[in-house]
Amino acid sequence: MTAITALEQAVVRYPGRPDAALRAVDFAVRSGERVGLAGDNGSGKTTLLLALAGLRPLASGRLLHGGRQVVLREQLRRLRRDVGIVFQNADDQLFLPTVLEDVAFGPLNLGCGQEEARARAVETLGTLGAAGLAHAPTHTLSGGQKRIVALATVLAMRPRAVLLDEPTNDLDARGVARLEEILVTGGLALVLVSHDHAFLARVATRTVCLHDGAILAPG
Numbered sequence: 001m002t003a004i005t006a007l008e009q010a011v012v013r014y015p016g017r018p019d020a021a022l023r024a025v026d027f028a029v030r031s032g033e034r035v036g037l038a039g040d041n042g043s044g045k046t047t048l049l050l051a052l053a054g055l056r057p058l059a060s061g062r063l064l065h066g067g068r069q070v071v072l073r074e075q076l077r078r079l080r081r082d083v084g085i086v087f088q089n090a091d092d093q094l095f096l097p098t099v100l101e102d103v104a105f106g107p108l109n110l111g112c113g114q115e116e117a118r119a120r121a122v123e124t125l126g127t128l129g130a131a132g133l134a135h136a137p138t139h140t141l142s143g144g145q146k147r148i149v150a151l152a153t154v155l156a157m158r159p160r161a162v163l164l165d166e167p168t169n170d171l172d173a174r175g176v177a178r179l180e181e182i183l184v185t186g187g188l189a190l191v192l193v194s195h196d197h198a199f200l201a202r203v204a205t206r207t208v209c210l211h212d213g214a215i216l217a218p219g
Contacts, residue, residue, distance in 0.1 A: 002067040003028035004161045005052045005083050010061035021047040023213040029161050034190040036204030044213040045193045049163040053085045084154035088165040090146035099149050100134040106157040124156040143170030161189035
């Protein structure tokens with residue numbers, strides 16, 4: 001099955017750092033799979049997510065979308081329609097006055113009209129059990145509420161795959177259980193970065209471990 005997004009021999013470097021953040025990484029995300037991504041702090045997990053979403057350029061190697069190398073701006077735009085990312089810090093995704101405006105922003109940016117974008121936002125918040133937050137000022141939300149709204153901003157764009165960086169941060173036990181239900185039953189391809197190995201074991205269909213920017217062999 002052709003991968004939705006994939007990296008081949010990907011190398012990522014950051015300015016001023018002698019070692020590569022990713023070292024010859026091969027990684028693919030296909031429809032229906034939920035990939036857990038484990039590893040110590042600084043192992044390259046967040047960098048891998050950014051590279052898969054086309055948000056971190058490669059020093060060498062290839063980024064693929066639907067089996068084709070992403071090299072043109074239009075190809076990158078299509079990739080970002082299919083692949084959404086939920087950042088570790090929810091505040092990085094919430095910047096408009098109200099929740100509804102934040103969740104509708106993505107669909108508007110994809111070309112939806114105001115009415116359709118608003119309808120998508122309302123529907124997505126309802127699916128996540130957060131309909132009551134629609135008109136709340138974003139800055140008044142708790143950490144857990146911001147986490148759910150940040151996920152809603154991505155799901156409202158109806159991607160094929162979602163990349164989530166530490167999605168259980170700021171969630172209580174009830175919130176984690178609800179998140180697990182949403183992720184397992186949603187039918188989306190997922191990549192999940194988490195230090196919570198029990199959460200990964202319950203949600204992921206397979207798990208990959210990173211160490212010093214490289215993927216460890218199974219076992």
